[in-house]
Amino acid sequence: MGGTGSLRVLRDDAGLRDNQPALAFDYEIGPRKFAVAILPADPGALTSMDQLHFWVKTDYPTTVIVIMKEKDGGSYSAMAWSPGGTWQEVRLSPRDFSLGERATDPPDPDGKLDLDQVQGIGIADLGQLLGAGSSPMLGDTAARHAGKHTLLLSGFEALSGNSARTDNLSIDQFDTPQITWSAIGDVTLARDISETHAPAPALESRYGANDNGIIIFGRNLPPDIPANITHISFDVAAEKDAQLAFVLQQKGSGKGEGPRYNTVVEVRGGGKSDHRELALRAFDLDRNGPVDPAGALNISKSKSLAITDAARFAGAGTGPNTIWISNIRLIAK
Numbered sequence: 310m311g312g313t314g315s316l317r318v319l320r321d322d323a324g325l326r327d328n329q330p331a332l333a334f335d336y337e338i339g340p341r342k343f344a345v346a347i348l349p350a351d352p353g354a355l356t357s358m359d360q361l362h363f364w365v366k367t368d369y370p371t372t373v374i375v376i377m378k379e380k381d382g383g384s385y386s387a388m389a390w391s392p393g394g395t396w397q398e399v400r401l402s403p404r405d406f407s408l409g410e411r412a413t414d415p416p417d418p419d420g421k422l423d424l425d426q427v428q429g430i431g432i433a434d435l436g437q438l439l440g441a442g443s444s445p446m447l448g449d450t451a452a453r454h455a456g457k458h459t460l461l462l463s464g465f466e467a468l469s470g471n472s473a474r475t476d477n478l479s480i481d482q483f484d485t486p487q488i489t490w491s492a493i494g495d496v497t498l499a500r501d502i503s504e505t506h507a508p509a510p511a512l513e514s515r516y517g518a519n520d521n522g523i524i525i526f527g528r529n530l531p532p533d534i535p536a537n538i539t540h541i542s543f544d545v546a547a548e549k550d551a552q553l554a555f556v557l558q559q560k561g562s563g564k565g566e567g568p569r570y571n572t573v574v575e576v577r578g579g580g581k582s583d584h585r586e587l588a589l590r591a592f593d594l595d596r597n598g599p600v601d602p603a604g605a606l607n608i609s610k611s612k613s614l615a616i617t618d619a620a621r622f623a624g625a626g627t628g629p630n631t632i633w634i635s636n637i638r639l640i641a642k
Contacts, residue, residue: 361467367393371390372390404477408422479637493525501633508582545634547578548580553576569595571592614637
């Protein structure tokens, strides 16, 4: 256990999954409150792992962070959305993890996740990192979740022998049990398989009427993206007209986070799916972020994709809305 939390085992509780014991992780959301549940691992024990499988249950809708720490190396993290109040199955592969590059994160000599060097797996709630009430841009969302919380874990296992995804052009086909995205602000995520608003399983992002709070949802990009990629292809629908800012963040140089590039996509309301192919040349450097000595977006060095409601970010709220997005791929034209 790291930080201010505590662990206990539940064996007789109405909220257990299939009457199986669960690990209860008790923690608190508030200023200067952070805790991580850590499972130590001997270096080499996870060398053959190709999937991390577990069930998680949080007491409110939030993003669960899964962290792998290398011995004498970096910290790699992946995200999984937990709807709150129900058990969520999670299956993560090594390609879902991305190197942490904040100023407080340890550097990594080779910049890639080495499973044979992993010495621990950590679980935390993103809500703790946001800091309850610490940013007016979050509106009152963070403050509403301040206080004590419990996260339950069950069936935690490292698996090998599964067929690994080798398509490094697919950002997300939404074919896993969980949504492998994080969310910030007054927003909830879900996997929509109805194909009512998309031609395939889709990410449903539903946000409320808090016009003063930002809305961001994002995920890690696949590793080893080819340099010849020219477009991001996807299908998108919206309940109401929306301006969506797409943000690509590049890898850092080892001394902090890398530069961000963004562009805005206009989406018409009505809930009807629209296929888009977004040219990378449409992305401009975010002048409020880290500088880019190269002066141009390099997709092969990009590590994450985030989508935000541009009107909310500009402080011109548009009320509640729902966005559906599916078939997110990288293409060369």
